[in-house]
Amino acid sequence: MNRLDSSSLGDCMASRFRHGAETLASRIPTTDAAGRSIGSALRELTRRPLSLIGTLIVALFILVAVFGPMIAPYRYDTILRGAARQPPSAQYVFGTDKLGRDVFSRVVWGAREIIALPTITTALAVVFGTCIGLLIGFYDGWLDEVVSRAMDSLLAIPALVLALVMLGTIGPTPFGIVVVIVLLYTPIVARVVRAATLNIRAQGFIEAARLRGESTPYILFREILPGVLPALAVEGALRFSYAIFLTASLGFLGLGVQPPSPDWGRMVNEARDSFSQTPWALWFPAAAIALLIIGVNLMSDGLRRIFRYEGQVV
Numbered sequence: 001m002n003r004l005d006s007s008s009l010g011d012c013m014a015s016r017f018r019h020g021a022e023t024l025a026s027r028i029p030t031t032d033a034a035g036r037s038i039g040s041a042l043r044e045l046t047r048r049p050l051s052l053i054g055t056l057i058v059a060l061f062i063l064v065a066v067f068g069p070m071i072a073p074y075r076y077d078t079i080l081r082g083a084a085r086q087p088p089s090a091q092y093v094f095g096t097d098k099l100g101r102d103v104f105s106r107v108v109w110g111a112r113e114i115i116a117l118p119t120i121t122t123a124l125a126v127v128f129g130t131c132i133g134l135l136i137g138f139y140d141g142w143l144d145e146v147v148s149r150a151m152d153s154l155l156a157i158p159a160l161v162l163a164l165v166m167l168g169t170i171g172p173t174p175f176g177i178v179v180v181i182v183l184l185y186t187p188i189v190a191r192v193v194r195a196a197t198l199n200i201r202a203q204g205f206i207e208a209a210r211l212r213g214e215s216t217p218y219i220l221f222r223e224i225l226p227g228v229l230p231a232l233a234v235e236g237a238l239r240f241s242y243a244i245f246l247t248a249s250l251g252f253l254g255l256g257v258q259p260p261s262p263d264w265g266r267m268v269n270e271a272r273d274s275f276s277q278t279p280w281a282l283w284f285p286a287a288a289i290a291l292l293i294i295g296v297n298l299m300s301d302g303l304r305r306i307f308r309y310e311g312q313v314v
Helices: 008-024 031-045 049-071 103-139 140-156 159-170 172-202 204-211 217-252 264-272 280-306
Strands: none
Touching: 049 103, 049 280, 103 140, 103 172, 103 217, 103 264, 103 280, 140 172, 159 172, 159 217, 172 217, 204 217, 217 264, 217 280, 264 280
């Protein structure tokens, strides 16, 4: 009876292991499959009444932000002579403020400001937080300890206090607002991505990818990232609603986009002094802020239910 030498036995075992790894890798969902599953999830989102309402509200505000100049009858800084403190009417749908500016036009023009900045800041926070979360979740060890402690120390500072300090240093500019919100929300997104990465990293197809000789960027962005996307979609929607609220709060405190830009938070602040004479100048921008945040929260709640993701709100 012929016996296999150790070299032949090792080659046989390695061949079988490679075959098993290739079989397992063939079952891994690709990025396209992940994209299709997210697309079907978004279609499912529209079948839920409250989530559908929230999605429609957000879509309406986005349309207003994009086509605002064509919708508004006046520019946001146009002062109408003899039309100060006019109540809502057919001519002035939301009335006019104490200076004679059309409130409807200012709310419509302000939609661009209140959506553009939170969108940019949320997108940057999601990108940076995703990259950081993938790295520290994949490598773990000392890198995870150092980066996690640094993010925890940043999260220990109250958001509004950090915003006031930084904007007082940088200045109340759009760039300053972007820097503040990105610094505030990147650690939160990174923590969510890190937790999801730790769960995925222990699965067999990650080891199969390593045995195939795939590079670390390939494993992170082609193997792990598709599994992180559901949690990331929910967290991104939540951060977007918080970014809207923080942007409006900074505008109310006078640290947002400066005049004559029609920031909704600043409009609320300016209307306080004359609330008894022109209450509509405060009602409509405040209602727009509340409606937009409610719409985003309803949409994110629908995403959470669809993805069966129980995120931790920080």
